[in-house]
Amino acid sequence: IAIISATVELFNIINEPNNTPQTVQDNDLRAEAVLGAWTEGGATWNNRPPSSYLDDPPTTWAVYGWTKFDVTNIVQGWVDGGIENHGILLRTVPGPETGSFYFSRETNVVPVLKIAYEPAPPACEPLAVMVINGPTEAKRGISYTYDATISPVYATGPISYTWTSDGQPTQTTPTAVFNWDTTGNKTVNLTVQNCGGQTSNLRHTVITDPAPNCPAPLTDLQISGPTTAVSNRALLFEAVVGPDEATTPISFQWQVTGQANRDTTGDLLADSINTTFGTGPKEVTVTAENCGGTFIRRHALYVDPPSALPDLRITGTWYESEAQRIGYILQNQGGTAAPAGHQTDLFIAGTYQQSQTINQPLPPNGVRVHYFNHNWSCGVTSVPLTLRADALGDVSEGAEANNEHYASWPCDLVPPTLLSGPIISNVTETTATVGWQTSESTHGRVEYGQTSYAPYSQDTPHFTSAHSANLTGLQAGRTYRVRVFGEDNGDNVINSAWVYFQTSPPGTDPPEITDLSVIETPGSPYEMFTIQATLADATYVDRVAFYLDGAH
Incomplete structure (x- = not known):
């Protein structure tokens, strides 16, 4: 399934204490894929699952009502199996710290996940080029094997074969054997077909009478080597002729895409070359010849950049004190799946602790969470922690130097209670x-x-x-x-x-007298005074009474 678009839509409500609207704070929020299981209403800072950002674009959440968050990459990861579906986390984009309060709750406007998708088209890589391999010169009365080199090497199967030649029975196998009892120019025709269509080609072979001084002419030539490879890495190709008693000397000529020809002649029935390639489709052609015939065979391969291989990396670690285990995030940042069976090793302060075998393949861009059971403790302030992905080198990777993850952890990782x-x-x-x-x-x-x-x-x-x-x-x-x-x-x-x-209702607290003053009235023939009391808050004060020597 191809995900066209996916959005999480939330109806957000801005904090308005005391019915006084607050200034809305612009925050760029982004969606991250939750990587581990969690309990609704039970997640805390100490047991929250890890998450991973998969490059879905952030959204500025600064409006009332519906807000949409792009989660297309997350949902595509769920569908492809790159990540497991444990939900979606919304968080602020890392940067300068700001504060603002938002929430979305279950009312008549519940959160919505909308997904637009279409079925992925059936995978079909058509046949592009087909070349027939076999002898160019052969002898009457001897059986010869023909086969074909098909490009691209990753053409979709199944592939059907139809071999024909005048005076010979039709054959429908990947290889065909022909034996002519007359001399002359013979034509071998081949039609191959797959889901993308068909293509045809032919090969001319000159048949002559056996040479009396060549008791064992060549009847076969095979070439072996990889059909897929990585650029700038040494590759071995080997050629072997038949029969085992073929008359020597035998000459071999190697033609390699973009390289000079290489020739050898001797008494050996086999020859080999080591070579490297840049990226793209390549072809290795070997021609073998002795006194009785000449064979040509082609070998096609496709050379990828290192980024097309798996690339295992550990991108995060943490400690879960309640479960007493060390968690880590394992990612495959390469272009092909990492097979199951590779191993992760744990080292603390440089000392090996334990290993863990990864028993499931990890697809391209796949992310998984794994754990080591370990009760963390140490006697100093902090110690180095090292995790090594593909510790035994079982996976051929595009980058082999990035398998180790280093961190310095404090000895105290247990929160207080x-x-x-x-x-x-x-x-x-x-x-x-x-x-x-x-x-x-x-x-x-x-x-x-x-x-x-x-x-x-x-x-x-x-x-x-x-x-x-x-x-x-x-x-x-x-x-x-x-x-x-x-x-x-x-x-x-x-x-x-x-x-x-x-808090206590208004008027519950005793009034607080902050000042009491006695002021003599000036110019009076009598001793007249003004007594004045100042209260911290006169709200809900019913009356103020003054007493002199205990009398009102």
Whole structure:
């Protein structure tokens, strides 16, 4: 299936606390393929699955209503088997940090995945060139084998063959054997056909009487070598004549695309060459001759650039403390599938730990997540971690020097745990205290607010296991949501679930007198004074009373 387009459509709602629209923050968001299993509603920063960006273009999400995200490459990867379908992650494009709150929820406008596709056309590589291999000079009464070299070498099968020659039976096999009992010019015809059509060719062979001084004329010539190869890598081609008792000397001439001819003559029944090629279709032709005949045979091959081979790379590592395992992302960035059976090795601080056999093929551009079970610990600040893909060199790759992945991991990869809290206490109209306890000394942070996004935060000043934060500037009679965080020296973070509390209703707190003054009235024949009280907030104050020596 060919994916024409695929989009995820979300109805987004911008944060509007207290019915006051906020300035919309432009954010470029992109879709990434989730690479591992996860539980809806259960993903946290410490157990979230890895993801991979597959070059779908980002979208600026800064509007109310429907927003579309291009996920064409992700869906094509699902269809092709390059990646497994574990869902889609939306994240901001890496760059300068900005903040803005968005969400899309299940209402009457649920998220939608729209896919436009068409069936992929049946794969058919037609036949382009066909050349008949066989003798150009032969002897009467001797059987000779003919076959064909077909280009391109990756032409789609099955391929049918029809061989004909005057006075000879029709043959429909890839090779044909002819034996003439008369001399003269003989013509061998061949028609080959596949799903893309048919092509025909012919070969002329001159038949003469056997030479009395040549008891064993050549009756066959075979050439062996690869039909596909990689540029600039040495290739071996071998030619062997028949019969085994062929009369010597025998001469061989090699003709190679774009190279000078090579000639040898001797008493051997076989010859070989080593050569290299640039990219594209190539042909190796060998001519063998002895006193009794001449054979020509062609060998076609297609030479790819190194990028056409598999290219295994490890592109990311992480540690899952709850499962006690090391995860890694294995990618095939080459042009053909990497076969199953290759091995990944794990080294910590330069010491071999364990190996893992990859039991499934990895298609081109394929991405998979794998794990080593390992309880991470070390006695220093950090240690180097090395993973080596295709550790035994079982896969012929376009690039062999990029199989190792290096990282320096801190020894502490286990996040703290939350022993208690968050506990809300000392609630007033405008203040509250939040307390929580972590299993080790951490830097603490509390996030709070009236909306789903809790846009306010406060840090605790010291590393400690007993945390307390005083929230001020709250509004009376309002519901707030709170969650707390703890981050240890290894940058491992734990967070709590949301908890809720309500500030005291307006007028609950005693009025705060910020100033009390007694001012003598000037020019009065009597001792007259003005007594004045200043309140922090006069809202909901019913009256103010003054007392002198306990009397009203």
